[in-house]
Amino acid sequence: MTRARRTLLLLVAPSLALLVLINAYPLVYAAVQSVRDGTLIDPGDFVGLDNYRDTLTSPAFWRSVRFTLIFTAVGVFGSWLGGLGLALLLRTRIPGRTVFKTLLLLPWVVPVVVSSTAWNWLVATPQSLLPTLVHALGLGTPLFLADPVWARITVCVFKVWISVPFMMMMISAALTGVDRAVYEAADVDGATRWQQFAHITLPMIARSTYISWILMTIFCVNDFPTIYLLTGGGPVDATTSLVVLSYRTVFQNFQVGPGVAIAFVMTLSLVVVSVALYRQIRKAHA
Structure with a gap:
């Protein structure tokens, strides 16, 4: 090892040690807690893998898995x-494109507490704005947050609404790297718009697409405030995801x-999905 490398390692070592301490200690402590039957105060006794066995055989866990999969996929x-549709739209010459793009970022920029409060005002009760409008159209009075099916739909739509700006930015950045000369050559060869989209646009932005899927999968699976602020995991556990179930188990039970x-x-599930998508990123990059 050269002197320069030793010097570099000595300079970096304190930061690396701090990062390992900050990240490794909570992870190890949590791993120890997962094999004990303790509470928030008492560490409890060692029970081995009983907690994992009970978790994997719990009907509540599998209900949460099912909703988490739906919530994440949607x-x-x-x-x-x-985001793809808006990114493609913003590549065209539309009036006020800059202002329009700025307004589209608001759902992502505004804190989720504010957004969820606004949505609660819109749909929470039969007297809210959206149920009143639906009733005025003669379509009944849907209980958007009190009916299990409508609650799932509402939570998923809300997640899409606040996540579209992020996807739009990711795809817009990827599209800027696509040379317009490729499309001009495709026009000369007689390729239709759909053929250009399927065989040029999608392959060109594939790497960015897989990265955005990994990030959004992590965001969705770990999304606690979106669900908890809108429904609290209800009604009757219809919108209880894994992260909400984990919170309830630790801090309520x-x-x-x-x-x-x-x-x-x-x-562990997130790691598996991330690795699978990362393989696709490497293929797309190659």
């Missing part, structure tokens, strides 16, 4: 389709071991 692909076990299972 959040990822719904926001991607919306005071069962730290099972709650942390849920979080570890959730983290």
Whole structure:
């Protein structure tokens, strides 16, 4: 090892040690808690993998898995389709494009607490604006946050709404790297708009697409405030995701071991999905 490398390692070592301490200690402590039957105060006794076994055999856990999958799939692909459409629209010459793009960023920029409060005002009760409007059209009075099916739909739509700007920015950045000469050559060869989109646009932005899918998957699976502020996981656990179930188990039922076990299972699933998508990124880059 050269002197320059040793000097570099010595300079970087304090920062690396601090990062390892900040990240490794909570992880190790959580892993220890997941194999014990303690509470927030008492560490409890060692129970091995019982917490994981109980978690994986719990009907509540699998209900949460099912909703988490739905919430994540809708959040990822719904926001991607919306962001892709807006990014393509913003590449055209439309009046006030800069102002329009700025306004589209508001759902992502505004704090989720403010956004969820506004949505609660719009849909929470039969007297809210949207149910009143639907009733005036003669379509009944839907209970958007009190009916299990409508609650799931509302939460998923809200997630798509606040996530579309992020996807739009990711795709817009990717589209700027696509040479317009490629489209001009495709026009000369007689390619239709759909053929250009399918065989030029999508392959060119594939790497950015997979990256955005990884990030949005993480955002959706770990999204606690969106669900909790709108529905609290209800009604009748219809919108209880894994992260909400983990929170309830630890901080409401005071069962730290099972709650942390849920979080570890959730983290492992995220790692698997991220690795799978990362392989696709490498293929797209190659």
